Amino acid sequence: xENVVIVRYSEISLKGxxxxxxxxxxxxxxxxxxxxNNVKYEKIDRLRGRIIIFAEQELNCLKYVFGISSFSHxxxxxxxxxxxxxxxSKLIENKKFRSFRVSAQRLNxxxxxxxxxxxxxxxxxxxxxxxxxxxxxxxxxxxxxxILDYAYVFIKKIKGFNGLPVGVxxxxxxxIEDENSLLASLLMMKRGCFVIPVSLKKxxxxxxxxxxxxFEPELIIIKNIKELDEISKxxxxxxxxxxxxxxxxxxxxxxxxxxxxxxxxxxxxxKEFSNYFS
Amino acid sequence: xENVVIVRYSEISLKGxxxxxxxxxxxxxxxxxxxxNNVKYEKIDRLRGRIIIFAEQELNCLKYVFGISSFSHxxxxxxxxxxxxxxxSKLIENKKFRSFRVSAQRLNxxxxxxxxxxxxxxxxxxxxxxxxxxxxxxxxxxxxxxILDYAYVFIKKIKGFNGLPVGVxxxxxxxIEDENSLLASLLMMKRGCFVIPVSLKKxxxxxxxxxxxxFEPELIIIKNIKELDEISKxxxxxxxxxxxxxxxxxxxxxxxxxxxxxxxxxxxxxKEFSNYFS
Numbered sequence: 304x305e306n307v308v309i310v311r312y313s314e315i316s317l318k319g320x321x322x323x324x325x326x327x328x329x330x331x332x333x334x335x336x337x338x339x340n341n342v343k344y345e346k347i348d349r350l351r352g353r354i355i356i357f358a359e360q361e362l363n364c365l366k367y368v369f370g371i372s373s374f375s376h377x378x379x380x381x382x383x384x385x386x387x388x389x390x391x392s393k394l395i396e397n398k399k400f401r402s403f404r405v406s407a408q409r410l411n412x413x414x415x416x417x418x419x420x421x422x423x424x425x426x427x428x429x430x431x432x433x434x435x436x437x438x439x440x441x442x443x444x445x446x447x448x449x450i451l452d453y454a455y456v457f458i459k460k461i462k463g464f465n466g467l468p469v470g471v472x473x474x475x476x477x478x479i480e481d482e483n484s485l486l487a488s489l490l491m492m493k494r495g496c497f498v499i500p501v502s503l504k505k506x507x508x509x510x511x512x513x514x515x516x517x518f519e520p521e522l523i524i525i526k527n528i529k530e531l532d533e534i535s536k537x538x539x540x541x542x543x544x545x546x547x548x549x550x551x552x553x554x555x556x557x558x559x560x561x562x563x564x565x566x567x568x569x570x571x572x573x574k575e576f577s578n579y580f581s
Numbered sequence: 582x583e584n585v586v587i588v589r590y591s592e593i594s595l596k597g598x599x600x601x602x603x604x605x606x607x608x609x610x611x612x613x614x615x616x617x618n619n620v621k622y623e624k625i626d627r628l629r630g631r632i633i634i635f636a637e638q639e640l641n642c643l644k645y646v647f648g649i650s651s652f653s654h655x656x657x658x659x660x661x662x663x664x665x666x667x668x669x670s671k672l673i674e675n676k677k678f679r680s681f682r683v684s685a686q687r688l689n690x691x692x693x694x695x696x697x698x699x700x701x702x703x704x705x706x707x708x709x710x711x712x713x714x715x716x717x718x719x720x721x722x723x724x725x726x727x728i729l730d731y732a733y734v735f736i737k738k739i740k741g742f743n744g745l746p747v748g749v750x751x752x753x754x755x756x757i758e759d760e761n762s763l764l765a766s767l768l769m770m771k772r773g774c775f776v777i778p779v780s781l782k783k784x785x786x787x788x789x790x791x792x793x794x795x796f797e798p799e800l801i802i803i804k805n806i807k808e809l810d811e812i813s814k815x816x817x818x819x820x821x822x823x824x825x826x827x828x829x830x831x832x833x834x835x836x837x838x839x840x841x842x843x844x845x846x847x848x849x850x851x852k853e854f855s856n857y858f859s
Contacts, residue, residue, distance in 0.1 A: 317665060412629070432809075434671075465847065465849070466847060471828050487845065489844030490846070491827075491844075491845055493845075493847065494826075494827040494829070494844075494847070495827065548772075549750050549769075549772040549773065549774070554838065560832065560839075562841060562844050562845075563840060563844075564844050564845025564846075565845070566769075566772075566840050566841075566842050567765065567768030567771075567772060567840075567842025567843070568842075569743065569744060569771065569772070569774075571743070581803055
């Protein structure tokens with residue numbers, strides 16, 4: 304029995320060859336995240352659409368790695384139903400709950416029971432042993448079981464921000480002028496872009512740093528907007544990103560392409576996105 | 582007692598001089614909507630942050646006029662509490678409901694009762710006369726009362742799409758290539774832009790027409806992308822809008838500025854927006 308973290312990622316752009324690029328980049332960014340947060344880990348495995356991190360510590364920092372849809376601190380055991388029962392007992396014996404459900408996913412089809420069969424088996428085991436009620440909709444506790452090479456048992460799924468791992472798309476230079484520019488940068492990072500933050504004055508880029516795994520954002524101070532062209536060229540960046548909305552719209556005399564991710568959004572939606580990331 | 586429709590609009594961009602431009606354009610677009618849907622109306626008034634349409638018919642078409650936050654079919658009466666009681670009786674006598682609430686808004690401060698006082702007064706009147714229960718949270722029926730020049734009584738608020746009235750911002754040429762382009766066009770319309778739809782082939786622009794009040798979208802067929810520059814110039818358009826995401830990104834060799842409203846959005850959010858409009 305070992306402690307691991309099981310990481311799930313969005314399947315949305317995992318078509319064809321991109322899948323490997325996506326997964327490798329995601330693992331790189333996870334390693335960067337663990338390093339920056341001083342987390343010791345034994346190894347990282349990739350199997351059947353999951354990334355498994357062998358670590359004892361709580362890894363809440365993973366929440367801010369774009370590309371991750373969710374993760375769980377889990378116990379790994381032999382894929383046998385008796386072992387699963389023992390582990391479930393161990394995990395829930397000190398938990399207070401009245402109703403529960405079991406959610407199983409058999410990703411390795413060699414396991415003899417199907418997902419609904421695992422759910423029924425473990426469900427009735429917990430009912431009898433702990434005298435609790437199953438409730439599929441209105442439960443206090445969810446017991447998660449995923450069968451990969453081994454069985455992984457957990458009771459909590461922490462949500463990530465989804466999106467693509469930072470770095471699978473090209474680099475962009477991001478002109479930081481206000482809060483909207485930070486949001487525009489985050490949206491581009493979530494779509495897989497490295498962001499090079501640039502500003503006319505000293506500015507707090509904490510919100511970018513919060514999600515900056517796989518790259519090191521260092522604010523570049525410029526004297527005039529035209530310098531954006533040089534910086535784009537030097538860094539081989541695809542475009543310059545700005546936080547302009549239609550209300551704050553202005554033309555920028557640049558050779559580089561200018562992207563305005565907020566141009567079609569209402570203030571209300573911009574506020575919702577900002578709250579979401581902060 | 583007269584039938585009217587009371588229209589509410591987003592207050593969000595009603596600062597300073599823009600307010601009048603916004604309101605006039607919204608009224609123009611409402612008139613266009615009524616004309617296109619063969620609705621006869623007596624007159625349209627604008628007062629205290631509301632637009633009042635004197636019409637007998639149901640006006641569901643208003644739902645698709647950008648800038649409207651909500652509207653209600655209401656009865657207009659003298660602003661006296663006895664009159665309001667009579668009108669409320671008339672409106673609810675054939676309705677089936679167990680619980681109700683009263684929501685009052687006194688926009689004209691000359692009326693002697695405050696909003697909470699109106700709510701209490703009418704609430705207790707309905708309780709006694711109809712033997713029903715008040716419930717502020719879990720109600721079957723909401724009785725709305727707004728006091729402007731007269732009193733307006735209604736039992737239904739129909740939600741609009743908010744945004745700005747089409748036309749308060751400049752014109753844009755929109756390259757229609759796929760569903761995403763239609764969505765990009767709608768987002769720009771909702772931010773107040775006239776859209777000139779252009780395509781390389783015959784395409785259904787029904788989704789644009791659904792919200793096209795205040796202008797007549799006619800699809801222009803072009804033979805090559807370069808023609809977008811001419812069309813922009815001829816129409817004095819500020820930019821060319823495309824539906825590109827980072828996945829479908831391509832550079833366009835145009836002199837005109839290119840806007841990509843979907844560039845920072847996830848597929849999931851794009852899908853949500855599409856569902857929202859269709």
